[in-house]
Amino acid sequence: MNKNKTYIVVIIIMILYIFPIDRVQGLDEAVLQLRWDHQFQFAGYYTALWNGYYEEEGLEVEIRSAFTEEGDVLQATQEVAEGDADFGVGAVDILIANDEGLDLAVLASIFQRSAVEFFMKEETPFSTMADLVNLQVARRKDDLMDIELQAMLMAEGIDPKQLKLYEHRGNFAIEDLGDDGFDMVPIYLRNILTYPEEEGVQLKSIRPIDYGIDFYGDSLFTRGSLAKENPDKVEAFKRASLKGWEYALENPEEIIEKMVVAFPPQEKTEKEFRAFNVFQAREVLELTLHPVVEIGNINPHRWWGTQEVLKKLNLVSGDLDRENFIFSYDRILQQQAERKEKFLQIFSLISVVILLIVLIIYLTAKSTIRKLEKMFQREWEENKRKEGIIIYQARLAAMGEMIANIAHQWRQPLNNLGLILNNIEDAYHYEELTKKSLEEDIERSRRLIHKMSETIDDFRNFSNPNTKKDEFSIHENIMMVLDLMEERIKLHHIEVVFKDISTKKAYGYSNQFAQGIFNVISNSIDALIDEKGGKRQIFIGIYEQGNDVITEIEDTGGGISEAIADKVFDLYFTTKEDTQGTGLGLYMTKVIIEKNLKGSLHWKNTDRGVKMMIRIPCKGVDGNVTD
The missing domain is CATH 3.40.190.10 (Periplasmic binding protein-like II)
Incomplete structure (x- = not known):
């Protein structure tokens, strides 16, 4: 009996915690x-x-x-x-x-748009911002409207200090534009044009937006x-x-x-x-x-x-x-929603949606694991030498990192699904649930599930065990990798910039190239995270040179120290903590590019960071048309 009372007290406390009084x-x-x-x-x-x-x-x-x-x-x-x-x-x-x-x-x-505008009489000699230096411009110290005037002047290369500050109280009005007053005054919400008796004066104005100053x-x-x-x-x-x-x-x-x-x-x-x-x-x-x-x-x-x-x-x-x-x-409210999600047991239709998500995860994971097992087993049997074992280990590490990226990609959709369920529960409790709102919530849930399914498709393409050489688009290959790493890139405020993009197709193993690109970009992200200050950017260029397609990936992560320059592609060499790096990524990438794709991989320090240069053949090059 006492145990039952204890259970009741615990349940009441949990309800009060989840649904505040x-x-x-x-x-x-x-x-x-x-x-x-x-x-x-x-x-x-x-x-x-x-x-x-x-x-x-x-x-x-x-x-x-x-x-x-x-x-x-x-x-x-x-x-x-x-x-x-x-x-x-x-x-x-x-x-x-x-x-x-x-x-x-x-x-x-x-x-x-900003409500600030600067007015002058129609006959005032003004054509460029430089003309203001020779005019009586109404400026006051610490005036918020004056900030936008300063920004316009600066945008045109003019030092605002060249224009004098004046003492003036209250709002500026049309009376301030005169022979003994100012040539130009700042106005908020165009209030100078309000009354009919002022229509006899012809005015013209300049706006900050006309000079690229776009404040709210x-x-x-x-x-x-x-x-x-x-x-x-x-x-x-x-x-x-x-x-x-x-x-x-x-x-x-x-x-x-x-x-x-x-x-x-x-x-x-x-x-x-x-x-x-x-x-x-x-x-x-x-x-x-x-x-x-x-x-x-x-x-x-x-x-x-x-x-x-x-x-x-x-x-x-x-x-x-x-x-x-x-x-x-x-x-x-995200954390609160996560707590409430555990206690949501409502409509059977929403339960079907949740079961569908679980089923997709289960079936996709099971299918992918089977394909990976077959791929790794074939490689293990075909490569008894040390290199085969290393590639096997490296791919496992890459897959683990990729699965972590998928977890990041799925976290927000799952949170949103939790919020949808929470909204439906609240609407039900307060008798506000309608057929229309329920249909809208279901449709939003379907869109979220579709987005999660797209992420799985990208992962399956990445892990495709295809061992046949074929044509493939380097740009599409890189975009697939970036999609899988999207959450990590956004989390650390990294900007990816494409330049000199060629659509020329390369020839070789598409999935192996993607794995190499993943390792290179992952290293760039790690370097940018460790670099303090400055913009975090990755520049990607794709261009043709002779019978080859060259991919350049440059980051602003500060470069590679001369002390480790000779070890970058060494087996098991890493600058990361023991629990964070395997030292396989760049070694395996070099093996893939140079041995499997018949290309080359080089790096050099730039004034911004490190540039990796990957060269692989186009289709049609002698010796590369057939396996």
């Missing part, structure tokens, strides 16, 4: 800090509040203006970092704040610690906000009328305030690229590129934490 708690408070006063620039957040989207996500949200009652301006990055707000709206200031150690994470980029505009962000500790809250706020933005962009007139009531204008008439927001609505719609681009879409490389521009301007000095800077709900 906070699901039934009341609304969770959240504060959003804007970067300016209330206007259509932030319409999506008002809409999420007024339409109840935040409440549906279990959130009670307060939206704060950047202006206090005392007239002070609050910095969204500072407010969020210090915990006075949970979420904020920013742009390049997020990167600058992160470089100062504030630890912020971007959730969604609402403005797909308004973006939603939060504290990095909040994203890690309470990802459910962050994801809920993001989801409701994006839903609000979609509604606001498709129903601007309705939202503007609500804004007129909610935010009575202080310095404008009601008519002016309405006209101002109608104008902003058009500009905001253009900047979001809706409906062509998904609202809030983030291209990480654009943020990385912006960071590099800020580095050149000496506005930041460090590197971004690329793993955590952009919030990823799925990544943070």
Whole structure:
């Protein structure tokens, strides 16, 4: 009896661990800090509040203006970092704040283009950025809009210090463009064009994008610690906000009328305030690229590129934490999903999907093992000498490494399948499971299984025991190897660059060549992992020379020491730890290329690292047409 009670207590503890109690708690408070006063620039957040989207996500949200009652301006990055707000709206200031150690994470980029533009009168003498040196350009110290002007100048080879800084408070307006004012002023959201009485002045403008400066505009962000500790809250706020933005962009007139009531204008008439927001609505719609681009879409490389521009301007000095800077709900919940996966026992149809995966793994592995056993047995019988044994050992090592790569390739699809099962379970528990959602989840599962099946096909091609010489494409052969190593390459942020690619086919044993290429690229990856600093790159070139096809594989891993230069192709020589290397890879590769494929293998140090040069014959060369 006591043992039964113990079992019950353990089960209850496990259930509470997997399904936390906070699901039934009341609304969770959240504060959003804007970067300016209330206007259509932030319409999506008002809409999420007024339409109840935040409440549906279990959130009670307060939206704060950047202006206090005392007239002070609050910095969204500072407010969020210090915990006075949970979420904020920013742009390049997020990167600058992160470089100062504030630890912020971007959730969604609402403005797909920067809202900064530089205006001047039509008659102002301007044709190139160099003309600005002779003009009165409105620049202020620590002005975020000025960062994009500096970037444009730098892109054209002009030192920004050649343009004077001025003292100026408040927004720039059309009145600032005059004989006693400035020749060019920075404007956000083209607000200088808002009112009808200003139509009599002819203006022209320049945009950062015209000079290759492609920064994101308004973006939603939060504290990095909040994203890690309470990802459910962050994801809920993001989801409701994006839903609000979609509604606001498709129903601007309705939202503007609500804004007129909610935010009575202080310095404008009601008519002016309405006209101002109608104008902003058009500009905001253009900047979001809706409906062509998904609202809030983030291209990480654009943020990385912006960071590099800020580095050149000496506005930041460090590197971004690329793993955590952009919030990823799925990544943070991955471990939780893995725990829940063990307790999921639901619908028979999903069980069939899981059984199908297991069956594919079993049948494929069994078939591959049988073929490998036959291949190794033939080679063992045909090669009683030492070289045959070494090749046997080396292929076993290569297969072990390849199976590890397949495990990496399968980890993400399996995690995604676990998340799909989790979603179905949640939908079932909350009575939200529909036929359509179930069909969509099943289709996603099938696509994942298909991708896993493709990985197995690549592995089977790699391990094909074919011993007949034939024509084969070197480029396709290398691509197959890279596909099998894809996860390892991505994990260590390695860039593979092709150059001088020839489609000329080689002649010999395709699978043996693939095994040699795998060893060479694997060594390059190991060298790049050990190399600290600099770009991690592998350059691959394929070209013809006489009756041969030459493959060059060069890495930026720092080169081979002169002390071991004569031992690179020696049997059992390795620079890796005892448990990590066999010393067979390059030795076996040299044997394959020179003996089995009648080619040659050489290496040399370059100013970037090591270049391996593999030469093998084309079909049609005397002595190579037949076996």
